[in-house]
Amino acid sequence: MTQIFFAATQYAAATITAAVKAGLFGPREGRRRVLVVSNTSAIPELTTPLDRMPGFEKLRPEFDAVHSWNEMIAPHHPAGWSPLPEEIPVWERALRLAWDLGDGPVEIACESIQANPSRAIADIFADSPIHVYADGLMSYGPTRNRMPADLHGRFRRLLHLDLVPGLRPLLLSEYGVDPVVIPGDIFQQVLKDIGGHGVSLLEELVPADDRPTAVLLGQYLSALELITVAEENELHVRMLRGAVAAGHRHLLFKPHPSAPAQFTQSLEQSAAELGVRLTILDTPLLAETVYQYVRPELVVGCFSTALMTASAFYGIPVARVGTGELLKRLTPYENSNRVPLTVIDAVLPDLEGDTAGVGTPLHQDPERVGSDLAPLVRTVGYCMQPQSYAALRDASVAWLTAHLAEHPQYFSQKRLTRLDLPGGNPSRTATLRRNPTVRRLVRGLRTARR
Template sequence: MIQLFFSATQYAAATVVAAIRAGLFGPREDHRRVLVVSDTAAVPEVGTPLDRMAGFERLRSEFDEVRSWNEFVFPHHPGAWSPTAQDAPMWEKAVRLAWDLGDEPVEIACESIQANPSRAVADIFADSPVHVYADGLMSYGPTRNRIPHGMSTRIDRVLHLDLIPGLEPLLLTEYGVRSVAIPNEPIVAVLNEMGEQGAALLAECVPDLNRPTAVLLGQYLSALGLVSREEEEELHVRMLCAAAKAGHTGVLFKPHPSAPAAYDGTLETAARELSVELTVLREPVLAETVFAQLKPELVIGCFSTALMTAAAFYGIPVARVGTRTLLDRITPYENSNRIPLTIVDAALPDAEDGPSDFMRSPTDPGVAERLTPLVRAVGYCMQPRKHPGLRDEVAAWLSTRSAADAHYFERRRLTGLRLPGGRPPGQALWKRAACTVIARLSRGPNGFSTRRWIA
């Protein structure tokens, strides 16, 4: 059996290796293992391929060979290209020929099956079993896009990190796909091995005097269109101010690997005004390597998965900044980022409120007990047609939920789904009728609105 493991990031590759070492992909002698690396950044040509990053050599021994998906599909972009149905058999022959796979059976392990290149690979190998592995908080949310029947029946399981013990993923459960947690011990061991090489890069960047005691996690929110670039810079400044308020004078800012390389210097200016020694880590080093080597006293972020790994794997106090703003703004409601935002907002304290209640570990049973009904309710509201069996459970919980949970739900969506918290049916109908009348009255004789803001 040939096993093809598709990974786009260091963290994804580490997750795969942890699953392999945990015995979740069978004995080595029975399989030929091929790691297929890809880069789905907007301009992958200017980035560093996964297999050339610091620490990758510690993973290479788990695979018989390493291939590049970007090179194979060039000049197409790996995040945008997929074969047509009629061309898929031809592409399978091309892959087998290019990688010397022969006629042996193939098993696929890939990241999000909802997007390319995973979707494209599953289409190409149309008869192969598929294992989906999820390395982030999105696995706790519902499946974003519909999976064709022929593909969904081939998905064997969802492998996920057990970042919040007791909280079960919703991903692909509507297709009857089981979820399997990857034990924490192997993933921490793999991350530590990778960090041995990344530690040298980190040591070159970190000052000897006033070493950072707080870490700020950047994301690529503006690149995703969730906020403007200026707003993302302001979010970083808010993180820095929160760290300074907590008494930290040495701070390290770690941008996301996929974030734009250039910033306008707002963060550096704020650091000088706050008398904070700021270090910006521009080297491709895992956040977990930073946690293991620096042993910070505090990690602050928006809704990065690394917040939960810092707490779950390293016992570092963590806090959030800006989640409430994004929850109010993120559209559409079924946006997959809503679940990570919800989890971080509900589980972690707000860094701007002060240092008295920073979270140390999500392993407390009370965390999963608090999050389970909330995540299932938000997940149902995001994709109600995919989880009709959750309706009664969600309705019962919404009827007794705390007022503090109201901001996780749009009243209009609750009204449309006829769930507790929405407008009464009569009130909803009257409001809709009133809006229709106002819109019609605002139209001029040519049929176009003369008062657009009313309509």
């Protein structure tokens, strides 16, 4: 048996390595493990490949071979290339030869199965079982696109980090795929192993006796066209001001690796005006490496997964900024960022709120998450993808009837009207019911429920 693991980022590679170390892919004996790395950045030639990043040598011993997907399909870009149907047999033979796979069985572990390069490799090895792993909050949201039967019939498990204990992932659940938790302690150890080089850099940048007490996380949301560059600059300034108001005098800003330098200029100016010290981390490092060395008293961000790792794995108090505005503007409703944004908004304190609760650890009560957060997330998921999750309609109607008035920010009246749900516009609903397109959609939903 050959196991092929796909990873596009250092965080993803750490996640799948932790799964391997935890025994979730069986014992090493009798299995050949191949790691395939890809670089899906806009211009891969200008960035460092995953297998050449500092710390990768700590992951390498878990795999018998490492190959580059970019080199294999050059000059095509990994995010935009997939084989034509008639080319698939040729590509399978080519990969088996190039990667020394022989003629034996192959199983695949990959992330983001809906997109390339994961979808491409799944198509090439068309008979192989597939284990999907997710390293972020999107695993709690619905599957973005419907999967063809010949693909989803091969799904075996969804491996994920338990970022919100008590919250069960919705991703791929419509296909009966069971979620499996990757042990957090093993994941933390893997991050510690690969973070040694980063700690050395931080020791040079931040003296041990003068470490920042608050960390600000940048996400580069303007690149996703969620907000403008000017608005993102202001978002970072709001994080700074909120942390200063909470009593912090030395702060560290960790920008997104792709963010332009102008993001830090406005922050530096604001820090000077407020009379506080600001350290800019201009070297790409995992946020978790920063947590390990700095040990901050507070982490602030918008809806970054790194907020949840700070709380769930390091016990650091966390707070959010700007989620309310993004919830109002996020389009279309089925945007994949909606569930991560909803989760962060629902469970983390607002740094700018009157009752921010900064310094209070994120509640980790699985019973409360199961009774309060999980129904909200499932209802949002149903509204995002009603055809795929038709079985959730009755529960969603019940939740909206009881709780919509308390949580209107997570739903749009237009969407509720279109789906004929509580909170929609009754007069508009009557008009929509006469619309032929809507009638076909409703018939489709009813068929799916049967």
